[in-house]
Amino acid sequence: MVLLSGGMDSATCLALAVREAPPVHALTVAYGQRHDRERRSARALARHFAVARHVELALPLAPILRSALTDPARPLPRGGPRTGRIPSTYVPARNTILLAVALGYAESADLDAIYLGANAIDYSGYPDCRPAFLRAFERVARLGTRRGIDSGRGIAIRAPLLRRSKAGIVRLGERLGVPWGLTWSCYAGGRRPCGRCDACRLRALGFAGARVVDPVAAAGPRTG
């Protein structure tokens, strides 16, 4: 199964899972983030890759999670990612929550692995994108499930983009035929990408580094 947000990383993950380990289920969790626009992208991507099942869950977590990403009253950072600091778009325990829900889903549906688009290179500010965190969660998945007891193996956590640069992700996605026009990255939640938030900047760097034209940015305000 794939945790599918609708962004370029999870879209690439989905393309990879569809090739490596079909049939694939996709799970999209809306946890109150302001870039709700991603969900429509997730739907379009699930359709494009003809997944066996696409489940969308709305979890009303915004009232308890303090983050610029879930609170419309807080400004989004626009300075670009900074090394050594955790951005205000960090959502407390987000990947732990997403992986926990995915784990319940995967065990219920008897699936072997959870793919997620976590990336430790370009956005190393997020603690829950680090390799050590993912290994620790895999241990939780083995010890905390019936399947882990029965088989000793649990459910694998796969983050195939973990050590790729954003440009490397674009290059991989190109090879896998990811329809970039269906993906969405901007944090701001407008009808077109703002071109200024960290997600937009990082996306632009990735496409520029891979010398690929981003169909989403091309329709947005930066070149329009």
Add this chain to the structure above:
Amino acid sequence: MVLLSGGMDSATCLALAVREAPPVHALTVAYGQRHDRERRSARALARHFAVARHVELALPLAPILRSALTDPARPLPRGGPRTGRIPSTYVPARNTILLAVALGYAESADLDAIYLGANAIDYSGYPDCRPAFLRAFERVARLGTRRGIDSGRGIAIRAPLLRRSKAGIVRLGERLGVPWGLTWSCYAGGRRPCGRCDACRLRALGFAGARVVDPVAAAGPRTG
């Protein structure tokens, strides 16, 4: 903070946390379990112990989690707990999900510890109640949060009832003044305890073992 379901274990945990580490926040998560009656108990207990804040979250997880506890069409086990088998009331990844949401809450509200009423003795069939699972989750809590990076310590996971028998929990609760009449254990979701499901049986064993009269069972059909 305390994960407060409304059952006798989490009520005892709450009483302990209120004594050990005030001020205490309580978090009650309804994940589609059929004993929704517990939520009213949770509210009453939070009021009784005058917690600093009580948050109730409704997470619509029933459609994705396969369990007799979330699916009204599946029968509840009535034979009493069996050693060496995982009961059908096991909810896939339940404690991982609850702890993940609690972790996001605790980090957002800057709280030091999460108390939960997990118990490995009388109900050892649940994989996510085992000490090794809780230690593994504590590692996730340290590696996957901003707080863990900043302080190296993360948020502690406390399961003070982990190695107590059900009778031992009743004795501890008695000393702490737990109002048993406000707690709820029955899985069946009726107005009164069914007296036959595993939760009712285990509760009865605990009170009998501690030689304490259970005010809830006394009002129920078993003696009525």
